[in-house]
Amino acid sequence: xxxxxxxxxxxxxxxxxxxxxxxxxxxxxxxxxxxxxxxxxxxxxxxxxxxxxxxxxxxxxxxxxxxxxxxxxxxxxxxxxxxxxxxxxxxxxxxxxxxxxxxxxxxxxxxxxxxxxxxxxxxxxxxxxxx
Numbered sequence: 001x002x003x004x005x006x007x008x009x010x011x012x013x014x015x016x017x018x019x020x021x022x023x024x025x026x027x028x029x030x031x032x033x034x035x036x037x038x039x040x041x042x043x044x045x046x047x048x049x050x051x052x053x054x055x056x057x058x059x060x061x062x063x064x065x066x067x068x069x070x071x072x073x074x075x076x077x078x079x080x081x082x083x084x085x086x087x088x089x090x091x092x093x094x095x096x097x098x099x100x101x102x103x104x105x106x107x108x109x110x111x112x113x114x115x116x117x118x119x120x121x122x123x124x125x126x127x128x129x130x131x
């Protein structure tokens with residue numbers, strides 16, 4: 001059965017960003033990069049909210065990403081991706097589709113019709129909706 005999991009940096013007291021929407025306190029090297037590289041080997045569908053999607057899209061296709069985290073960059077760019085957004089007009093990162101409405105129905109349908117797991121990356125608002 002298809003699983004839906006979340007890969008979210010979160011503090012022990014439940015915060016994924018600070019009061020100014022900042023996430024620069026997240027660690028993205030060493031153990032986290034190794035975990036990301038290993039997780040991407042599972043060929044999960046990656047799920048994002050628009051803000052997380054735009055942040056990821058601005059980094060992972062870059063040469064800097066390939067230089068710093070080659071396995072993760074390769075996996076992120078090749079992966080099938082879904083972005084939840086009512087305002088995004090186009091998804092210009094390879095292998096990306098937009099979910100504009102009915103998030104719960106879309107995910108339920110995916111879980112029933114696909115044999116790939118789904119991994120939500122960041123996207124605290126989406127995580128709240130799916131919880």
